[in-house]
Amino acid sequence: MEKDTFQRIIDREIPATIIYEDADVIAFNDIKPMNKGHFLVVSKTFSENLYDIEEEDLVYLITKARSIALEVTKKLNATGFKLLINNNESAGQVIFRTHVHIIPFYE
Secondary structure (H helix, E strand, O other), X not given: OOXXXXXXXXXXXXXXXXXXXXXXXXXXXXXXXXXXXXXXXXXXXXXXXXXXXXXXXXXXXXXXXXXXXXXXXXXXXXXXXXXXXXXXXXXXXXXXXXEEEEEEEOO
């Protein structure tokens, strides 16, 4: 099986601006940001999306995404943010590995 883009980032085979990493997730800036500070939080345990992610992995991913989002948006002086997960191509998923977009918003 060929590595997906996010696995290649995890393995440091392609560059990314990593803003957080632990044994289970990695967070890095989106290469095509929708807004200033847009970043992704990716589970290191492979699953395609919410249809097949293990509940324990999902709970950790969402909990960590919220925690990082609160920290990053405070540093950026954002007044709000979106947490977004695309599931399958029809919903806009491009890379088929579970990940959360955090998109800051400003007044």
